[in-house]
Amino acid sequence: MQLTFMTLGIGLVLSIPFSFGQVYGPKWVKILIGIYEKIFRSIPGIVILFLIYYGLPNLGIQMAPFWACVIGLGLRSAAYQSQLFRGAIQSISPTQMRASRSLGMSKMQGFKNIILPQAFRVALPPWANEFTIVLKDSSFAYALGVTELLREGRYIIATSYEPLLIFLMIAAIYFIISIILNKSLAMLERKLSIPGFEIREKIK
Amino acid sequence: MTENRPILTIKNLKKSFGTNEVLKDVSFTMNKGETKVIIGPSGTGKSTLLTCINQLVLPDSGEIFLKDIDVTKAENMNTIRQQIGFVFQDFGLFNHLTALKNVMIGPVKVKKMSKADARDLAIEELKRVGLIEHADKYPAQLSGGQKQRVGIARALAMQPEIILFDEPTSALDPELIGEVLSVMKELARNKMTMLIVTHEMGFARTVSDEIIFMEGGVIVEQGPPEKLFKNPENRRTGEFLFKLTELYGEGD
Numbered sequence: 001m002q003l004t005f006m007t008l009g010i011g012l013v014l015s016i017p018f019s020f021g022q023v024y025g026p027k028w029v030k031i032l033i034g035i036y037e038k039i040f041r042s043i044p045g046i047v048i049l050f051l052i053y054y055g056l057p058n059l060g061i062q063m064a065p066f067w068a069c070v071i072g073l074g075l076r077s078a079a080y081q082s083q084l085f086r087g088a089i090q091s092i093s094p095t096q097m098r099a100s101r102s103l104g105m106s107k108m109q110g111f112k113n114i115i116l117p118q119a120f121r122v123a124l125p126p127w128a129n130e131f132t133i134v135l136k137d138s139s140f141a142y143a144l145g146v147t148e149l150l151r152e153g154r155y156i157i158a159t160s161y162e163p164l165l166i167f168l169m170i171a172a173i174y175f176i177i178s179i180i181l182n183k184s185l186a187m188l189e190r191k192l193s194i195p196g197f198e199i200r201e202k203i204k
Numbered sequence: 205m206t207e208n209r210p211i212l213t214i215k216n217l218k219k220s221f222g223t224n225e226v227l228k229d230v231s232f233t234m235n236k237g238e239t240k241v242i243i244g245p246s247g248t249g250k251s252t253l254l255t256c257i258n259q260l261v262l263p264d265s266g267e268i269f270l271k272d273i274d275v276t277k278a279e280n281m282n283t284i285r286q287q288i289g290f291v292f293q294d295f296g297l298f299n300h301l302t303a304l305k306n307v308m309i310g311p312v313k314v315k316k317m318s319k320a321d322a323r324d325l326a327i328e329e330l331k332r333v334g335l336i337e338h339a340d341k342y343p344a345q346l347s348g349g350q351k352q353r354v355g356i357a358r359a360l361a362m363q364p365e366i367i368l369f370d371e372p373t374s375a376l377d378p379e380l381i382g383e384v385l386s387v388m389k390e391l392a393r394n395k396m397t398m399l400i401v402t403h404e405m406g407f408a409r410t411v412s413d414e415i416i417f418m419e420g421g422v423i424v425e426q427g428p429p430e431k432l433f434k435n436p437e438n439r440r441t442g443e444f445l446f447k448l449t450e451l452y453g454e455g456d
Contacts, residue, residue: 096298
């Protein structure tokens with residue numbers, strides 16, 4: 001759980017400025033972030049983790065398995081989240097930024113006060129999706145020897161000899177956490193919805 | 205024309221998009237309290253002219269003075285934009301904010317006014333456009349005419365020197381146009397300086413001090429409405445006005 005939240009945290013902290021840069025930044029920023037995002041989205045998570053944990057010590061950078069996981073998965077999540085936010089930002093009409101600028105707001109002020117609050121609402125459902133993906137990917141940490149849910153389960157199996165039961169329980173724990181998180185995010189989404197703005201009635 | 209020094213002076217303004225020369229040498233001035241209307245066929249650079257004035261689009265050459273400040277050479281455009289109100293064709297209201305907050309946000313975030321003061325100001329401006337009972341509604345809950353009136357209130361709340369209107373009624377149903385025009389008439393009566401791009405001939409004729417007729421990126425003719433309507437110097441002006449009046453009527 002801690003791993004999931006820290007991974008998402010890193011992803012969130014990095015991805016918001018990334019998406020701002022990708023939409024409003026100068027060309028070189030767009031290119032740089034584009035390269036970053038393509039690299040981290042094209043490499044399997046487990047390979048990123050091995051590169052960081054087993055590869056980087058060759059360059060003299062060594063870290064605990066837990067931190068290798070947080071950083072590896074965090075950087076990867078930042079790439080996915082930045083794309084998710086970029087899409088959300090671009091879905092907001094350009095007139096919104098033009099209107100902010102016409103009042104005398106800077107680009108940053110317009111982004112913070114006008115674009116981000118609206119883009120956040122658009123991004124919430126896909127972000128809930130990213131949340132569950134990161135939660136499940138936390139099991140990659142198993143490969144680096146971090147004691148996460150799966151490894152905890154193996155320890156218990158080693159003494160209880162009940163693999164089916166224990167693995168089912170692990171699956172159930174993941175399932176329950178996912179459901180709770182998704183439900184709470186859906187509640188947040190409803191709470192933040194703009195009156196009259198989103199289509200609520202069914203189309204026949 | 206209460207003051208000799210013009211509020212807005214535009215000199216030899218030029219702007220091209222690629223090979224398309226949209227503005228070819230446009231010059232005019234506006235005095236305090238004047239209402240000028242820009243008319244002309246679509247694609248003649250009317251909107252580009254407005255967006256150049258507040259630098260949402262950067263002109264290629266020429267000068268734009270807001271009083272004594274050359275806008276094109278300004279260090280901090282954000283402080284200048286505070287003095288130039290802009291009303292958009294598609295309203296540009298902030299969708300996640302109520303009508304009241306739409307009007308408040310400029311003074312609060314840009315002028316650093318206290319929330320309480322900004323609220324009082326916003327309430328005043330909403331009263332002025334006749335929407336105080338809709339203050340807590342979100343843009344999506346308002347009609348087009350109401351949205352545009354909030355847009356005008358939002359511009360007014362910044363207490364600008366001049367307000368630019370970019371076809372403020374073009375996106376509205378015919379029966380909603382009147383309510384927006386009457387707000388603008390009231391502003392003209394109170395000597396707000398306004399530069400308006402519109403096709404509303406009745407409004408142009410009765411409210412404006414001067415009409416600027418643009419075609420092909422140049423000002424073909426400008427003058428008091430009666431002169432342009434009754435005996436224009438340029439044949440094209442007469443033809444265009446005749447066609448528009450036929451389409452939109454003479455207004456009230």
